[in-house]
Amino acid sequence: EGITVRELADMLHVPANKVMEALLKKGILATINQAVPTEVAIEIAESFGFLAEAKKEEEEEVLIEEIPDRPEDLKPRPPIVVVMGHVDHGKTTLLDTIRKTNVAEKEKGGITQHIGASQVKLQDGRVITFLDTPGHEAFTSLRARGAQITDIAVLVVAADDGVMPQTVEAINHAKAFNVPIVVAVNKIDKPGADPMRVRRELSEHGLIPEEWGGDTVFVDVSAKTGQGVDQLLEMIGLVADILELKANPDKRAKGVIIETKLDRKKGPTATVIVQEGTLRVGDIFVAGITNGRVRAMFDDKGRQVKEAKPSTPVEVLGFEELPEAGDTLIVVDSEKKARDLALKLKTKREKEEKLAQGVRLEDIYKKIEAGEIKELRVIVKADTMGSLEALKKSLEDLSTEEVAVRIIHGAVGGITENDVMLAKASGAIIIGFNTRPDPKARELIEKEKVDVRMYGIIYQVIDDVKNALQGLLTPIE
Numbered sequence: 466e467g468i469t470v471r472e473l474a475d476m477l478h479v480p481a482n483k484v485m486e487a488l489l490k491k492g493i494l495a496t497i498n499q500a501v502p503t504e505v506a507i508e509i510a511e512s513f514g515f516l517a518e519a520k521k522e523e524e525e526e527v528l529i530e531e532i533p534d535r536p537e538d539l540k541p542r543p544p545i546v547v548v549m550g551h552v553d554h555g556k557t558t559l560l561d562t563i564r565k566t567n568v569a570e571k572e573k574g575g576i577t578q579h580i581g582a583s584q585v586k587l588q589d590g591r592v593i594t595f596l597d598t599p600g601h602e603a604f605t606s607l608r609a610r611g612a613q614i615t616d617i618a619v620l621v622v623a624a625d626d627g628v629m630p631q632t633v634e635a636i637n638h639a640k641a642f643n644v645p646i647v648v649a650v651n652k653i654d655k656p657g658a659d660p661m662r663v664r665r666e667l668s669e670h671g672l673i674p675e676e677w678g679g680d681t682v683f684v685d686v687s688a689k690t691g692q693g694v695d696q697l698l699e700m701i702g703l704v705a706d707i708l709e710l711k712a713n714p715d716k717r718a719k720g721v722i723i724e725t726k727l728d729r730k731k732g733p734t735a736t737v738i739v740q741e742g743t744l745r746v747g748d749i750f751v752a753g754i755t756n757g758r759v760r761a762m763f764d765d766k767g768r769q770v771k772e773a774k775p776s777t778p779v780e781v782l783g784f785e786e787l788p789e790a791g792d793t794l795i796v797v798d799s800e801k802k803a804r805d806l807a808l809k810l811k812t813k814r815e816k817e818e819k820l821a822q823g824v825r826l827e828d829i830y831k832k833i834e835a836g837e838i839k840e841l842r843v844i845v846k847a848d849t850m851g852s853l854e855a856l857k858k859s860l861e862d863l864s865t866e867e868v869a870v871r872i873i874h875g876a877v878g879g880i881t882e883n884d885v886m887l888a889k890a891s892g893a894i895i896i897g898f899n900t901r902p903d904p905k906a907r908e909l910i911e912k913e914k915v916d917v918r919m920y921g922i923i924y925q926v927i928d929d930v931k932n933a934l935q936g937l938l939t940p941i942e
């Protein structure tokens with residue numbers, strides 16, 4: 466059937482006249498709306514440095530058929546929780562205390578294995594799964610790879626320090642993915658602790674305590690003495706109840722890889738959090754671009770287990786090669802299918818890496834028109850509080866009936882890796898005002914192809930975004 470010159474130009478992110486020129490060199494005279502045969506399009510794409518391949522019919526089909534669940538097959542599953550907050554506010558201590566105080570007598574003295582996540586059992590028998598790596602960075606980088614695993618975020622704020630920059634960052638990361646927040650006001654044992662101040666400051670960021678008529682749960686705790694920790698766990702349980710988290714345990718397992726390790730004795734191993742179905746020893750699976758068969762599984766207490774149900778983290782042995790964190794593991798019925806799927810995904814990824822782009826400002830209009838997006842997500846980093854506030858306000862004022870401009874995160878300072886990850890994971894663009902990316906962020910921008918725009922004059926920012934929303938922004942070459 467072929468592809469029009471315009472479509473081809475769009476795909477390659479080059480102006481249409483460049484494509485026409487290239488065609489002319491091959492002796493083909495085509496107008497912008499004219500279709501060229503697929504073989505020619507591939508040659509053109511390659512002349513622009515792309516690896517192109519005709520889309521086969523089968524690619525349109527989903528790689529693995531999803532079997533829909535009947536409501537009666539869905540069973541409650543434990544919540545998966547991440548602990549976030551500013552550095553030194555007590556995230557690690559809180560996780561340690563939770564793990565220590567909730568170990569059954571017979572397990573005490575046993576060595577907790579670090580597998581990347583752990584489960585605690587409450588007095589009433591309910592279970593909560595915690596990701597062991599605190600901070601929003603881990604959560605957002607998994608998210609950037611498409612893995613949606615966290616159900617609830619616990620925001621730790623030290624009562625003697627109050628809301629700090631990473632507190633705000635954590636809030637915005639959680640909000641961008643609609644993950645409900647439970648606030649742990651920590652260090653209340655300290656003489657200078659002011660839990661009310663934390664409530665006031667968080668209210669300014671939209672987290673209004675229930676006792677003030679809002680809908681955010683606040684619990685005062687001391688990670689050090691353990692005071693309030695049981696209540697915190699109980700509240701997490703309550704929030705989980707409201708979310709009605711469910712999964713079907715009686716189907717082929719599917720899970721997310723959260724950590725990987727190359728063990729000298731065990732070979733490539735990875736921690737999987739099961740999302741649905743039950744993972745069993747002997748299961749054949751595909752995991753990202755690798756595959757394998759479950760040789761053995763260990764739980765977070767280092768015990769060998771035969772099966773893992775939804776929301777359970779297990780260390781899995783039996784990968785052909787190391788998968789990547791964020792990859793999905795899916796059980797399939799034959800080794801051949803596992804290999805085929807792994808290979809297919811590999812080809813697909815390589816191609817995507819060549820062709821894929823993050824959300825770009827100049828593509829916004831097309832996406833709005835196509836009904837693909839309803840909001841333009843923006844991260845703003847500025848040199849001063851004054852310019853930040855001015856920018857946020859003027860940008861949000863550009864919202865129209867068709868598309869809202871939403872500032873998902875704004876802060877004073879340089880553009881960091883976290884900003885880039887958040888942009889990638891949430892499909893946002895980044896606007897830097899009199900500020901630049903740090904070296905690590907620069908590398909990541911290049912790799913993830915996030916649209917970052919640097920400005921020094923406010924009206925230029927406004928002009929560009931306004932034009933983009935109206936389809937008038939021309940791509941920068």
Ligand code: GDP
Pocket residue numbers: 550551552553554555556557558559599651652653654655686687688689690
């Ligand atoms: P993280 O950077 O958020 O993981 O913070 P840490 O858990 O490493 O804690 C930073 C410091 O605060 C450590 O010295 C902890 O001992 C201390 N700390 C954490 N929680 C509490 C608490 O509830 N009370 C007191 N007094 N100190 C705490």
